[in-house]
Amino acid sequence: MSKHRVSRRQFLNYTLTGVGGFMAAGMLMPMLRFAVDPVLEAAAGENFVATKQKVDDLTNKPVRLDFSYKQKDAWYESEVTDTAWVYKNDEGKIVALSPVCKHLGCTVDWNTDKEHPNQFFCPCHFGRYTKDGMNVKGTPPLKPLDMYDFKVKDGILHLGSAVPHKEA
Amino acid sequence: MKLLPKDIEMFEQAREHIDTIIVPLAGIDFGTNMKQYARMNEFLTILASEIERQFKGRIILLPALSYIASLDTESRKQTALEWKVNFLNEGFKHVFFVTCDSDWKAVEKDFDQSLIWVPAIPLEGLDDSYKRQMMDEQVRQISNIFSQKWQQAK
Ligand code: FES
Numbered sequence: 279m280s281k282h283r284v285s286r287r288q289f290l291n292y293t294l295t296g297v298g299g300f301m302a303a304g305m306l307m308p309m310l311r312f313a314v315d316p317v318l319e320a321a322a323g324e325n326f327v328a329t330k331q332k333v334d335d336l337t338n339k340p341v342r343l344d345f346s347y348k349q350k351d352a353w354y355e356s357e358v359t360d361t362a363w364v365y366k367n368d369e370g371k372i373v374a375l376s377p378v379c380k381h382l383g384c385t386v387d388w389n390t391d392k393e394h395p396n397q398f399f400c401p402c403h404f405g406r407y408t409k410d411g412m413n414v415k416g417t418p419p420l421k422p423l424d425m426y427d428f429k430v431k432d433g434i435l436h437l438g439s440a441v442p443h444k445e446a
Numbered sequence: 447m448k449l450l451p452k453d454i455e456m457f458e459q460a461r462e463h464i465d466t467i468i469v470p471l472a473g474i475d476f477g478t479n480m481k482q483y484a485r486m487n488e489f490l491t492i493l494a495s496e497i498e499r500q501f502k503g504r505i506i507l508l509p510a511l512s513y514i515a516s517l518d519t520e521s522r523k524q525t526a527l528e529w530k531v532n533f534l535n536e537g538f539k540h541v542f543f544v545t546c547d548s549d550w551k552a553v554e555k556d557f558d559q560s561l562i563w564v565p566a567i568p569l570e571g572l573d574d575s576y577k578r579q580m581m582d583e584q585v586r587q588i589s590n591i592f593s594q595k596w597q598q599a600k
Contacts, residue, residue, distance in 0.1 A: 344578065359578070382460055382503025401593050402504035403463055418463075 326429055326436035331364065333430050336372065340365040340388045340398075340409070343374075345437055362426050362437055363388060363398065367410070375411045376424035376440040386423070398423065411443055448498060448507050457506070466505040466592070467533045470494045471526065471545035473515035483515055486546035489566035494544060496585045501592065515547065523553050530560065540595055544588070562588060 284292075329345045340363040349358045363375045363386075375398070377385045384402035391399040391406065397414065398407040406414040411423035422445065427438030447453035447464070457464055470490050475483040490510070498507040511529065513522040530541045543550075543557065546566035554561050564584055569577055 379503060382456065382463055384503040385500045400503075401589065401596070402501055 326427075326431075326438045328431075329362075329435045329437055331435040332433055333372065333435050334433060336364060336366045336435075338365055338367070340375075342377075342388070343435070343437070360437075360440075361385070364435065365409075372428060372430075372435070373410065374426040374428050374435075374437060376426060378424065378440075379405050379419055380413065380421040380423065381405050381418040410445070412445070447502055447505070449509065453506075460503075464504055464506060465537075465539040466501075466596075467538050467541045468494065468497060468505050468507045469526070469529060469541065469543050470508075470510040471522075471543050471547060471550060472510040472512045473547045473549070474512055475515040477516060479515065483547075485568055485570075486566040488569060489564075490544065490546050492569075492581060493564060493584055493588075496581055497544070497588060500585060500589065504596075505592075511543075515549070519549055519553060523556060527556065530557075539599060540592075542592070562591060564588070 325347070327345045327347045329343045331341070331343050343362045343364050344359050345362070346357050346359045348355055350356075361377045363377055365373055367373050377387075377398075379386050379400040379402065381400065381403060384400050386398040386400045386405070386407065388398055389396055390401070391397065391404075394406055394414075396409060398409070398411070400406070400419070403418045405417045405419040407419070407423055408414060411425065413419040413422050422443035424440040425443055426440050429436050429438070447457060472487050472490055473483050487510075494507055494510075498505065511522075511526060513525075526543055530543075533541050541560055543561045544564065545561070546564055548563065548565075550561055551563055554563070567580060572580075
């Protein structure tokens with residue numbers, strides 16, 4: 279008999295370490311991904327996208343701005359178009375609101391409900407928001423509209439990512 | 447919403463708010479009208495996803511009901527109507543069919559206003575912002591149809 283015979287104990291040791299290793303890896307990998315992902319996302323959030331809007335042309339009437347950027351997932355690189363409602367408030371400050379209804383995610387429109395003029399209106403379940411984006415009590419949404427981070431470069435409005443309403 | 451697992455989670459939590467089904471109707475042809483049907487499909491796909499984006503919280507956009515364009519219209523009509531009955535039985539209140547294929551216009555009356563026909567505008571070679579503007583206009587018109595129905599049902 280050869281001296282290199284693997285004893286029962288050694289055999290079990292090797293195989294179990296192997297299997298255990300795989301199992302540990304299987305558990306740790308997704309955890310690692312969860313840990314790292316938010317960091318990656320935060321970095322992506324720093325991107326500002328140029329719109330076609332000259333800041334000087336903004337008035338106190340909300341205008342709809344579409345802006346596009348590239349987004350990549352596992353299968354496609356696609357061009358995503360987002361929309362913002364933008365205006366200057368009474369103090370002359372720029373306000374950029376996300377049009378995504380905080381109820382179930384439909385797109386809100388400005389001033390389309392005849393009974394409630396000068397509000398944002400969601401056609402899906404008749405949710406309403408005042409001009410500053412605050413949800414009207416008694417309508418389905420329970421939170422105000424998100425706001426876009428923005429900056430102004432060369433007189434042009436650049437929009438960042440949507441964040442929860444600052445006054446909420 | 448679409449038939450995607452993450453959307454379905456939302457559906458399960460808010461089922462009473464999601465009462466409308468959208469079914470695109472898409473013809474397939476490998477004969478002389480191949481390109482024409484391809485164009486309809488392109489247009490319809492974009493249109494449907496824009497509608498979905500706008501009304502995410504109240505509608506479910508289904509995969510298209512596809513059919514061979516050269517076969518007779520009767521059987522596809524029956525299928526569509528069967529789908530509709532089935533969804534109504536599931537508790538949905540509105541079912542809309544959206545198509546660019548003008549064949550459907552001949553059977554429109556059987557659908558009791560739930561068939562929406564939109565002419566496919568050729569998108570090839572059009573400037574992006576113009577395309578978007580055009581699509582927005584179409585979506586707006588369809589929105590009006592939805593809003594009307596929803597207001598009536600209120
Ligand atoms: S999604 Fe806007 S009110 Fe329901």
